[in-house]
Amino acid sequence: xxxxIDLSAVRxxxxxxxxxxxSGLEIRSVPIDQRxxxxxxxxxxxxxxxxxxxxxxxxxFEASEKHSGIDYLLLPNTEDTSVIAFxxxxxxxxxxxxxAKLSLPSIRFYFTRVFDKDGNLLVGVKQAAFFKSIVRTKxxxxxxxxxxxxxEGPLFQLDHxxxxxxxxxxxxILRPRQFIQVCELQKELLRAAPKNVAEISQHLPxxxxxxxxxxxxxxxxxxxxxxxxxxxxxxxxxxLDKLRIRCAxxxxxxxxxxxxxxxDNDHIATFLExxxxxxxxxxxxxxxxxxxxxxxxxxxxxIMASQ
Amino acid sequence: xxxxxxHADRLEKPDLLxxxxxxxxxxxxxxxxxWAIRGTSIISDGAFLAICGCLIVIPNLLLGIKxxxxxxxxxxxxLIIGTTEDRRxxxxxxxxxxxxxxxxxxxxSWRNMIATTVAIIFIFYIFLTLNLHYMNIFFSLFRFRIxxxxxxxxxxxxxxxxxxxxxxxxxRLHRNDRMNVKRLTNGIxxxx
Numbered sequence: 001x002x003x004x005i006d007l008s009a010v011r012x013x014x015x016x017x018x019x020x021x022x023s024g025l026e027i028r029s030v031p032i033d034q035r036x037x038x039x040x041x042x043x044x045x046x047x048x049x050x051x052x053x054x055x056x057x058x059x060x061f062e063a064s065e066k067h068s069g070i071d072y073l074l075l076p077n078t079e080d081t082s083v084i085a086f087x088x089x090x091x092x093x094x095x096x097x098x099x100a101k102l103s104l105p106s107i108r109f110y111f112t113r114v115f116d117k118d119g120n121l122l123v124g125v126k127q128a129a130f131f132k133s134i135v136r137t138k139x140x141x142x143x144x145x146x147x148x149x150x151x152e153g154p155l156f157q158l159d160h161x162x163x164x165x166x167x168x169x170x171x172x173i174l175r176p177r178q179f180i181q182v183c184e185l186q187k188e189l190l191r192a193a194p195k196n197v198a199e200i201s202q203h204l205p206x207x208x209x210x211x212x213x214x215x216x217x218x219x220x221x222x223x224x225x226x227x228x229x230x231x232x233x234x235x236x237x238x239x240l241d242k243l244r245i246r247c248a249x250x251x252x253x254x255x256x257x258x259x260x261x262x263x264d265n266d267h268i269a270t271f272l273e274x275x276x277x278x279x280x281x282x283x284x285x286x287x288x289x290x291x292x293x294x295x296x297x298x299x300x301x302x303i304m305a306s307q
Numbered sequence: 308x309x310x311x312x313x314h315a316d317r318l319e320k321p322d323l324l325x326x327x328x329x330x331x332x333x334x335x336x337x338x339x340x341x342w343a344i345r346g347t348s349i350i351s352d353g354a355f356l357a358i359c360g361c362l363i364v365i366p367n368l369l370l371g372i373k374x375x376x377x378x379x380x381x382x383x384x385x386l387i388i389g390t391t392e393d394r395r396x397x398x399x400x401x402x403x404x405x406x407x408x409x410x411x412x413x414x415x416s417w418r419n420m421i422a423t424t425v426a427i428i429f430i431f432y433i434f435l436t437l438n439l440h441y442m443n444i445f446f447s448l449f450r451f452r453i454x455x456x457x458x459x460x461x462x463x464x465x466x467x468x469x470x471x472x473x474x475x476x477x478x479r480l481h482r483n484d485r486m487n488v489k490r491l492t493n494g495i496x497x498x499x
Contacts, residue, residue: 011487012382014385115485
């Protein structure tokens with residue numbers, strides 16, 4: 001797991017930067033001196049310490065979940081999870097940045113790759129929002145003797161920690177929002193929507209998923225729900241009668257023709273929220289029961305029947 | 308061109324340029340050594356020996372200091388081996404291509420001396436721009452081998468498509484080995 005790598009015995013280290021987006025994304029290495037190497041290792045150590053100190057962690061990352069600023073979430077390190085993260089991890093030798101100073105303002109994220117004495121590899125990735133703003137302000141000063149002097153030239157600011165770490169098994173996510181942006185996860189989930197919908201439809205053959213497929217391929221929220229349902233396996237073992245009752249309570253309209261159920265286009269999101277265990281009902285007050293949608297949810301411990 | 312770009316142009320990699328210049332000059336050491344032995348009638352032996360001596364000693368000394376400082380660094384950069392090609396024969400080709408024509412040049416007139424110097428500057432520039440500055444007879448004398456390392460084929464799309472030069476004492480390199488190397492200049496690494 002995360003503690004496998006020995007950060008006190010790092011043998012190889014490199015700093016990489018990413019420029020561009022989508023298919024134009026390029027990864028380049030930047031030569032660094034020993035003090036930068038030390039700082040990067042400190043960042044990795046700080047990230048690992050923060051991750052391990054988070055209570056209730058680690059949890060599985062879900063695309064449809066509303067994430068807090070800092071959390072400890074896990075995803076398997078595969079190409080299906082994130083092409084960008086997997087490629088950063090599995091890249092061989094990386095080309096050097098031709099002109100670091102010119103490229104500095106267009107850097108989107110930076111990362112470090114370290115190998116310890118046993119050959120364990122750990123990658124730390126950080127979104128490059130902060131130092132970009134510093135580069136643009138041009139107002140950075142430092143004390144020189146007893147006077148303040150303007151620091152000229154492009155600057156590169158290292159942060160205190162990384163947004164997520166990658167080892168051979170998992171992506172260890174500390175800042176989910178930055179992870180989503182760095183890995184362009186929304187685009188990847190839209191791209192993966194047909195595969196996710198196909199997986200779900202295998203377990204619910206009585207439903208016509210053509211409307212879901214069309215929506216998941218174009219809308220991020222639907223693509224997130226579909227990815228979450230598939231990742232959690234929430235489509236398995238569904239009781240159709242119970243699903244009908246829940247859908248009826250949430251106002252989801254079905255059309256059934258020749259035994260095939262199609263979902264009204266306006267109710268696709270609600271239907272998927274039900275499958276993703278985000279719709280629930282409370283009946284505490286007088287009058288009608290209340291329907292709620294959970295932006296974030298976690299499974300409660302199973303309640304044992306009283307003897 | 309923006310102000311930051313102009314500023315960046317002014318500062319373009321002075322350290323890399325210095326080490327690359329020293330490596331190219333260091334590669335020409337055998338020629339300077341032969342010239343020092345031959346001498347010339349237009350410059351006194353003492354002055355010519357001093358010039359040639361400086362051209363031999365200073366670049367190789369700085370290169371040696373650089374490699375020595377790299378060897379003391381506890382950490383290197385990872386280099387993943389794809390296919391490799393032994394480039395020792397390049398030094399042989401280079402020695403014959405460079406030593407023999409220049410050694411046979413007559414340096415006993417100012418005109419010939421200037422023409423030869425200009426030709427050397429052209430060759431110097433070509434070596435610098437074509438990244439041929441790894442050719443140095445001292446690497447062979449210190450039992451280093453020079454390999455061209457081609458990128459691993461099965462790595463991710465971010466993997467370099469460029470060939471890099473590795474200077475190492477190993478006799479052979481194995482495909483998909485991950486080596487811990489030190490960066491000498493862009494594209495040239497040394498294992499020390």
